[in-house]
Amino acid sequence: MNGFDSYRIRERADVARLVLVAAFVLLAGTFFRTQIIQHEKFQLRAETNRLRPIALTPPRGTILDRNGSIIAENVPGYSVKVLAPSVDSLLAVIGRIGRFVPVDTAEVEDIVRRFRQARYQPAVIFGDASFETVARLEEHRAVLPGLLIQSEPKRLYPAGKAVAHLVGYVAEVTENDLTAKRFPGADLGTIVGKAGLELEYDDTLRGLPGVRYMEVNARGRLVREDAGGAALQPTPGRPILTTIDLDLQRFIDSIWPPGFRGAMVAMTPGGQIRALYSSPSYDPNVFVGGISRANWRGLNEDVARPLLNRAIQTRYPPASPFKLAIGAMALKRGLIGLDTHMPTPCRGGLRLGNRVFRCWKKEGHGSLDLIGAVAKSCDVYFYQVGLRLGLKAILEDGVLMGFREPSGIDLGNEKDPIWPASTAYFDKLYGPRHWSPPATTLNFSIGQGEITQTLINMMKFYEGLASEGQVSTPYIVRPASSKIVDLGLTQAQLAGLRHSLIAVVEQGTAAASRRKDLAVAGKTGTAQNSHGKDHGWFIGFAPADKPELIVGAIMEFAEHGSGVAPYVVRTLRRQLLGPDTVGTIKIKPLLDETVVTRDTAPRPVELNPDSAAARAREDSIRRSAAAVGPDDAVPPPPEPR
Structure with missing residues (x-):
């Protein structure tokens, strides 16, 4: 080997050493930046991959009548959820749950659909689980990976169907709702108002969600609940005080002739609504925790249209x-x-x-x-x-x-x-x-x-x-x-x-x-109906010389307004003279007319x-x-x- 070749070998060795040194310096700099300068950033990212945030439902604001009586409130409830890494894993756990408590197979499709829309949130299996269901599943938690049982506030409407069209109901926000931006600040899984006061004042009633953290492994399986320190507590919604008299609302529900369609409204001079009733009605409590397909189909396919608020959504000839x-x-x-x-x-x-x-x-x-x-x-x-x-x-x-x-x-x-x-x-x-x-x-x-x-x-x-x-x-x-x-x-x-x-x-x-004891002013009416018996109107107010309350009613297929008037007069007497006076008015029984x-x-x-x-x-x-x-x-x- 001559001198020239030796020189070239040494030159190449020097270049290789420089490359190795540069690579080492680069690696050391990257390590320093990652471990020292950006330590908090990458630690947070690692923690985020390990800790799964789970939204906590805030209690909705209470809805009160003018005297402080409860129209809508919250009670303790339980939801059963599953945190799963995939649809297959979710279906496997649902199958196991079905061994211990009944699972409606018709609802599984909806569970999977909602899971696909929010993959990093637990899938809701039972939105309003009974204590017996919770206890049964707790016994078998060891064979139910990803099972979460959360204590959540649940809506309760003590007056039930008497206030349905007035208060409305709540349900989970849908993807269509989010696309249309109907509920600002809501995410999938958020409970929102869907009708009535619950919808009209949702921003006030909803509150802000909290958060808790679940630890998951690399495959997304649940390792530990309540990980990562203290959770952020939800902020309750604000209450609303209405002009409604709940006792009057219940009274109207109690005297309305069974099976008859129509509505009654009571209001004061100046516009304060004291009662707003529509028939047929429904129980808004069936929507709490998610309504079943069977119940939803029953409400929607009923020819009497119980979801329709006939006081504000049905038009009649004014007669x-x-x-x-x-x-x-x-x-x-x-x-x-x-x-x-x-x-x-x-x-x-x-x-x-x-x-x-x-x-x-x-x-x-x-x-x-x-x-x-x-x-x-x-x-x-x-x-x-x-x-x-x-x-x-x-x-x-x-x-x-x-x-x-x-x-x-x-x-x-x-x-x-x-x-x-x-x-x-x-x-x-x-x-x-x-x-x-x-x-x-x-x-x-x-x-x-x-x-x-x-x-x-x-x-x-x-x-x-x-x-x-x-x-x-x-x-x-x-x-x-x-x-x-x-x-x-x-x-x-x-x-x-x-x-x-x-x-x-x-x-x-x-x-x-x-x-004799109450001067009532009012007007009867018969609205012509080409599809069956005529509809009956009566709108009245009392006392006639200095009105304090206006009450109006429309009854479908009642034939004449004179048949509607006694219901309105009873309502006026009950409110203005007291509950003990209403029994003196005789009401001719009305027969249901099953005409659409x-x-x-x-x-x-x-x-x-x-x-x-x-x-x-x-x-x-x-x-x-x-x-x-x-x-x-x-x-x-x-x-x-």
Whole structure:
């Protein structure tokens, strides 16, 4: 080997030594940075891999009535969960659990689905486990890897079905809820309000979750519970105080005729809701801990629709209670006075062109003033008031009085009423020549046709009659709006309308409910229903001279408002005179009518748009609408409606 080769070997050796030294320095620097400089960071990461955070459910805020009675509270409960590394492991543990306590196989699919959505959280097997179930599983914990039994606050509704539509219910937030951002701050597994007050005030009631840590091994299997030091305790939700009188709410539930669909609302002048009841109802406690598929299917497939809040979500033709609105519109515009008699006395119907619009009383009412027409609920009188107003004025004034907007009550999912903004609605719906403005006017004048209202919206109008003409926003906790609607009536006109409502109970269509010890003002109504028996209305307030409470009810298939009035009067007496007074009112038993109601208004004028006779009839009605006189009264129709 010559000198040149030796030199090259030494040179390569030097380079190799430099590379080794550089590598050693690099490794040493990395080690120093990892162990010294970034020690806390990597230690936290290691701890995170070893410790699994588990959310702790906060107690929801208590819901109280105006006297401090409990509407919704929390009680101790147990949940059974499994912390598993995979779906296969989860199914294996569920199979073992099934050896000791019953597991609904239909629910397993839902358990797996929720587990896949939140892989690092325990899968909930029983959301509301009994003490017996917990004790049985504790005995066999050794063969149930990943088993967690947590003590959690559970919702309880002591009044059960009596408050279901008022308070609502709670359930786990869904993936769709999170995608739609319906519940800010919620994660999968969070319990949220799904209806009623629980939904409307969820932000207040929910509270903040806590956390506890579980130690898991490299495969994700549970090693030790409550690891990693002290847990973060959940922050309880805040309570809410409502305007509800729970005793009154229970009373309404107790007197409601079994099997009948409908709703009743009690409110004060000023808008405070004292009771809000819907029938048929359900027990909100079945949702606590997660409702079973069978129970959910039963509630959803029931033709009576027990989940529907008929006080705020079902629209009905407002029928005769709406006659007061027609009277108020005409009084405000100066078209009639309280003592005005119409040119055509009631003899059972009114002829308009070649069509007869009948009164409910086949022999007729004769000549009446406004107060008498309200007391006797005379259709013929209000047909003529409606014609004086005209359809355009009725639609305009109805908007001003609030019939086109929902009530604004602080309960979620209130349905908008149906109230056309203008005649363009009918042109679009039927075609410009395929509907009759005069005929539509007559239907609107007695609360029928293409106008439908919820009970709560009609209650608003009657609150205005009882509150010096001022209509406020109804509320249960706090008003959503401070808006006040003025009906635009003088105090004398309001007093006259109230007097007419007193006459309804004293000598009119609700006379059977009259009692000497409490002066009640109110209005009956019969909402036409093309799918079965008619629906019955009654809205009243008392004491009539200085109202303290307004109560309204709608009963589906009750046929007449006179059958509904005793329930309202009993409620008024119970609240204003005391529980001992209600037994003196006799109530005619109502029979259940198993007919499925449809939330649509019947078409008021039957027309075949391709018929020449139909077009001629429309032209005849239009020409004669402005010229109704005494000769237009017709003989009594053969049958009352």
